[in-house]
Structures are given as structure tokens and as C-alpha cells.
Amino acid sequence: xxxxxxxxxxxxxxxxxxxxxxxxxxxxxxxxxxxxxxxxxxxxxxxxxxxxxxxxxxxxxxxxxxxxxxxxxxxxxxxxxxxxxxxxxxxxxxxxxxxxxxxxxxxxxxxxxxxxxxxxxxxxxxxxxxxxxxxxxxxxxxxxxxxxxxxxxxxxxxxxxxxxx
Amino acid sequence: xxxxxxxxxxxxxxxxxxxxxxxxxxxxxxxxxxxxxxxxxxxxxxxxxxxxxxxxxxxxxxxxxxxxxxxxxxxxxxxxxxxxxxxxxxxxxxxx
Numbered sequence: 112x113x114x115x116x117x118x119x120x121x122x123x124x125x126x127x128x129x130x131x132x133x134x135x136x137x138x139x140x141x142x143x144x145x146x147x148x149x150x151x152x153x154x155x156x157x158x159x160x161x162x163x164x165x166x167x168x169x170x171x172x173x174x175x176x177x178x179x180x181x182x183x184x185x186x187x188x189x190x191x192x193x194x195x196x197x198x199x200x201x202x203x204x205x206x207x208x209x210x211x212x213x214x215x216x217x218x219x220x221x222x223x224x225x226x227x228x229x230x231x232x233x234x235x236x237x238x239x240x241x242x243x244x245x246x247x248x249x250x251x252x253x254x255x256x257x258x259x260x261x262x263x264x265x266x267x268x269x270x271x272x273x274x275x276x
Numbered sequence: 277x278x279x280x281x282x283x284x285x286x287x288x289x290x291x292x293x294x295x296x297x298x299x300x301x302x303x304x305x306x307x308x309x310x311x312x313x314x315x316x317x318x319x320x321x322x323x324x325x326x327x328x329x330x331x332x333x334x335x336x337x338x339x340x341x342x343x344x345x346x347x348x349x350x351x352x353x354x355x356x357x358x359x360x361x362x363x364x365x366x367x368x369x370x371x372x
Contacts, residue, residue, distance in 0.1 A: 205298030243332035262343035
């Protein structure tokens, strides 16, 4: 019961932070709102007994990725900063498409109403997670290392081009 | 609570992030909303999938998101430096 209430409360916090981000014009405040949404998600993982994922969420998303964003905001010159947003029609279309998508997704998953879950606090060990990562998902896990190497090489190549320019 | 509620939470977060992505028009903000969309997908994966396997997939998605943020921000900054703007309306030229 408490965990269910916690999931709803944290989801409301994440949704409110995302909604405020849409209307927030200051980039640094937007980054702080994004951090709030990410930390609320970590709380949801914790309530769903995914402790390792909650830790990963705080370390990777709220830590590493947010540091990248704050650094990017800091190094972008003031002259490039935001101007007033696009026209009203473009904004209306931009809001209508996700609303349609949400409606379609909710209709498509209506059958899930019959499936009940009662969140109970249990420990999902990192050993179980590792057994899956190095067992049935070993191929995907190894492939992911290639993706990360490619992204690191790409980022370094882009930075070197910038230095030469 | 039903699985539908968990799905609805993640779909709502995804839709909100998608709305921000489509309306903001600034490349840095778009990357932020993209991360939030991936985040919402992760919630669906953990909430709706079988116990540890879905969590393992979510862990893989974390790494994909981190890689995407790194190279995405490098690309965004390079494009913004070249075109002197973060607004996507000004980014109509693909020639370097």
C-alpha cells in the first residue's frame, strides 16, 4: 500500500518536473528540473524493488549525464542561448502528436488492466542481474561495449575538429 | 495496482517528454527531453517486464542513453558552434 502510494507520488513529481521543463525558459533551471525527474524515477525503481537500477539511475543519469548537460550549458556562449519558441501552430502540433500517441498507447495496453501487481519490498540482487547480463544477454552486453567505444571515438573526433577549426 | 497503471505512468512521462521535444526548438533542450523519453521507456521496461531480465535490459538501456548523451552533446555543440545558434529552425544546412 505504502509502496503503491510512493510510486504514484514519485510519478507525479516526475511528471510535474517534466511539465515545468516545457515552460521553463532558463536552461540551468531546466537542467535542475530534469535532475528532479531523474531522481524521482530512481525512487520509482526503488519502490519496484530494483535497487541496482536505482543506484545506476543516480550514478549514471543524475550524476554523469547531468554533469555532461551542465558542462554543455556552461560552454555554450550566451549569444546562442534560447530565443522565444516557435509559432503557435507548431506548438499546437507538437502537443497534439504526443497526446494522440498517449491515447493510442493507453488503448493498446487496455488488456493490462486485468493484470495486477502488488509491489512488495524485496531484494533484487546484483548477482541475479549479472547472471542475466552475462548469460542470455551476453551478446547484447558485448555489442554494447562497441557502441560505447564508437560514441567515445565520435565525441573525441568532434572535439578535435573543433580545436583545429 | 494494475500493470496498466504502471504502463500509464511511463506512457504519460513519455508523452510529456515528447511534447517538450517537439515544441522546444532548442537542440540542447531536445537532447534533455530525449533522455527523459528514454527514462520513461525504462520505467515501462522495469514495471511491465519479468523481474530480473527486464532489469538487465534496463541496465543495457542506461549504457545506451549515456553513450547517446555523450555523442549527442558533442554533435549538438559542434553544430551550434558552426551555425552560431541552438535553434533548430536555423539548422537547415547539412553540408559541413
